Amino acid sequence: MSSQNTVTPSDKALQARRRFLREMAGAAGGACMLALGVGMVGREASAKPAMAIRPPGALAEPDFLSACVRCGLCVRDCPYDTLKLSELGDNVAVGTPYFTARDIPCEMCEDIPCVKACPTGALDRELTDIGEARMGLAVLIDHETCLNFLGLRCDVCYRVCPVIDQAITLELVHNPRSDRHAMLLPTVHSDACTGCGKCEKSCVLPESAIRVLPHKLAQGQSAEHYRKGWAEKEKAGGSLIGEQEQLPMRGLEDREYGDTRVTPDYQPAKPGGLDSGWKP
Ligand code: SF4
Ligand code: SF4
Numbered sequence: 001m002s003s004q005n006t007v008t009p010s011d012k013a014l015q016a017r018r019r020f021l022r023e024m025a026g027a028a029g030g031a032c033m034l035a036l037g038v039g040m041v042g043r044e045a046s047a048k049p050a051m052a053i054r055p056p057g058a059l060a061e062p063d064f065l066s067a068c069v070r071c072g073l074c075v076r077d078c079p080y081d082t083l084k085l086s087e088l089g090d091n092v093a094v095g096t097p098y099f100t101a102r103d104i105p106c107e108m109c110e111d112i113p114c115v116k117a118c119p120t121g122a123l124d125r126e127l128t129d130i131g132e133a134r135m136g137l138a139v140l141i142d143h144e145t146c147l148n149f150l151g152l153r154c155d156v157c158y159r160v161c162p163v164i165d166q167a168i169t170l171e172l173v174h175n176p177r178s179d180r181h182a183m184l185l186p187t188v189h190s191d192a193c194t195g196c197g198k199c200e201k202s203c204v205l206p207e208s209a210i211r212v213l214p215h216k217l218a219q220g221q222s223a224e225h226y227r228k229g230w231a232e233k234e235k236a237g238g239s240l241i242g243e244q245e246q247l248p249m250r251g252l253e254d255r256e257y258g259d260t261r262v263t264p265d266y267q268p269a270k271p272g273g274l275d276s277g278w279k280p
């Protein structure tokens with residue numbers, strides 16, 4: 001046996017050390033990859049979905065993300081295939097359920113099987129009336145292409161709404177373009193819209209003029225200090241500041257108070273024609 005083939009204890013130690021370093025490098029690489037992967041998933045998990053609509057009863061987004069275990073049971077039990085589990089690149093936290101109204105809206109099942117299937121309460125079990133669901137809020141987003149806003153009669157979004165005449169009403173307004181027709185403007189009411197998305201799905205235009213948006217995008221928030229005079233008046237059963245003196249409206253003295261309609265014979269006062277008596 002040559003001395004080259006003789007493995008001494010120090011060689012063994014050296015080999016063991018090399019193996020250890022190799023394994024450590026591999027493990028460190030794996031750990032880096034794992035950390036990178038976790039980081040990516042973590043970033044995805046904390047990414048806010050801009051347009052994604054959650055299933056009925058979903059908790060507020062941060063609570064939902066903590067509670068949802070990505071099991072997919074709500075998706076499995078949705079009889080209309082409305083719900084999907086997000087995948088990498090969907091810009092929705094990976095593995096969480098959402099739906100795209102323009103593809104498949106929520107059919108508002110009376111027994112809400114998606115909520116019943118959720119094992120963690122990420123979809124709130126206290127939601128037993130689907131009419132109380134607030135998945136998002138429909139917004140008539142494009143007045144320029146909506147056929148009703150152009151003075152035509154379409155009304156499809158109004159007619160398919162499961163909460164018709166509460167979530168969407170048609171508001172009659174004068175058509176200033178033709179000056180002799182009416183326009184019936186689809187108008188969404190946030191206190192009744194469930195965000196099911198049937199209006200968005202059914203809009204006849206190639207790109208829907210009405211869309212369901214997450215409430216955060218669709219709604220503002222009233223300032224707490226702001227009081228609506230007319231609401232306060234109704235609550236109090238009368239004016240809060242007592243009777244007001246009704247001042248005459250100059251040039252309209254023969255009219256009812258508040259009647260400022262312009263009639264064909266109305267002649268605006270000429271400059272300097274009325275002397276208010278005010279002097280600098
Ligand atoms: S209410 Fe029905 S249609 Fe809507 S998401 Fe749940 S299971 Fe699907
Ligand atoms: S999303 Fe559209 S169809 Fe559904 S309740 Fe609201 S307005 Fe009606």
Ligand code: SF4
Pocket residue numbers: 140145146147148149154155156157158186202203204205208209210
């Ligand atoms: S279905 Fe579309 S185009 Fe027709 S009224 Fe509704 S939003 Fe307008």
